[in-house]
Amino acid sequence: MAESQIPTVDLSPFLTQDDEAGKKKAMETITKACSEYGFFQIVNHGVPVDLLQRALELSRIFFDYPSEEKLKSSAPLDAPLPTGYKTQPQQSPDKNEYLLMFPPGSSFNVFPQNPPQFKQVLEDVFSKLTKAAVVVETIVNQCLGLPTNFLKEFNHDRSWDFMTALHYFPATESENNGLTQHEDGNCLSFVFQDNTGGLQVLKDGEWIPVMTTKGTLIVNLGDVIQVLSNNTFKSATHRVVRPKGRSRHSFAFFHNLQGDKWVEPLPHFTNHIGKAPIYRGFRYSEYQQLRLRNKTHPPTSPQDEIGINHYKITS
Numbered sequence: 509m510a511e512s513q514i515p516t517v518d519l520s521p522f523l524t525q526d527d528e529a530g531k532k533k534a535m536e537t538i539t540k541a542c543s544e545y546g547f548f549q550i551v552n553h554g555v556p557v558d559l560l561q562r563a564l565e566l567s568r569i570f571f572d573y574p575s576e577e578k579l580k581s582s583a584p585l586d587a588p589l590p591t592g593y594k595t596q597p598q599q600s601p602d603k604n605e606y607l608l609m610f611p612p613g614s615s616f617n618v619f620p621q622n623p624p625q626f627k628q629v630l631e632d633v634f635s636k637l638t639k640a641a642v643v644v645e646t647i648v649n650q651c652l653g654l655p656t657n658f659l660k661e662f663n664h665d666r667s668w669d670f671m672t673a674l675h676y677f678p679a680t681e682s683e684n685n686g687l688t689q690h691e692d693g694n695c696l697s698f699v700f701q702d703n704t705g706g707l708q709v710l711k712d713g714e715w716i717p718v719m720t721t722k723g724t725l726i727v728n729l730g731d732v733i734q735v736l737s738n739n740t741f742k743s744a745t746h747r748v749v750r751p752k753g754r755s756r757h758s759f760a761f762f763h764n765l766q767g768d769k770w771v772e773p774l775p776h777f778t779n780h781i782g783k784a785p786i787y788r789g790f791r792y793s794e795y796q797q798l799r800l801r802n803k804t805h806p807p808t809s810p811q812d813e814i815g816i817n818h819y820k821i822t823s
């Protein structure tokens with residue numbers, strides 16, 4: 509029987525106290541989790557618990573509206589990713605609908621008019637999660653033994669960060685896929701979900717259900733960190749399974765890299781330690797476009813989706 513929880517890390521030693529022992533303990537837990545499977549959860553992260561709950565409530569109200577209302581906040585595809593309300597293509601195995609936004613103030617954003625408080629709450633959650641992500645990125649930087657502020661400087665442009673509010677439809681008798689097994693393409697992702705559960709992480713070949721308590725944020729590493737660290741830290745494999753008889757609501761926040769950035773294994777994890785690079789370098793926007801195509805034109809077989817192995821050096 510698999511352990512039913514992923515490790516929980518208290519971020520207060522980094523935010524409010526000068527607690528060296530607390531920091532050390534947190535870093536040991538994060539290093540272990542990131543080396544093995546790329547997932548952990550955080551508490552005392554600085555994002556108010558009430559705000560996270562409010563966002564889930566308003567999201568539920570929004571997704572309960574009829575299609576005509578939701579489609580009012582649908583936008584054409586002119587941003588790095590489509591913003592506003594979207595449904596998955598008919599042939600997609602992912603049975604969800606979502607609302608996507610870039611940082612508050614981005615000209616790409618299209619917000620629903622209703623419920624009226626939704627826009628403000630989405631913007632507040634986004635801003636708070638941005639701050640939490642910078643803190644976690646700094647900790648990951650330290651866990652990887654990189655020079656101080658290396659990741660912060662490498663990933664200094666926040667304009668490609670994005671967030672989705674997700675609604676998963678209840679499972680049918682024959683089928684329960686909500687979001688197919690995948691790794692995220694970005695640097696770090698944060699997820700919070702309602703008490704329905706359904707998020708699962710692959711750990712030692714077993715799917716572990718991630719049940720969260722109110723206010724806990726789930727963190728997973730993405731492909732950019734895996735490539736930069738030459739597989740020292742893992743991009744987490746995860747999926748969403750839909751329960752029967754009830755909808756599921758969640759939010760995913762993507763601490764993302766600006767598209768022009770060049771991504772390749774860092775010398776710290778290659779030349780400096782006499783290890784061959786596992787990936788060839790690539791421009792991040794190219795990878796994001798390939799991944800977007802997986803969504804807009806889902807391949808017949810999910811195994812044919814393009815992931816980070818596209819850049820793996822094979823010989």
Ligand SMILES: O=C(O)CCC(=O)C(=O)O
Nearest residue numbers: 674699701707748758760
């Ligand atoms: O809805 C969730 O819990 C996870 C979402 C996710 O993994 C994603 O959007 O990449």
Ligand SMILES: [Fe+2]
Nearest residue numbers: 690691692746
């Ligand atoms: Fe994901």
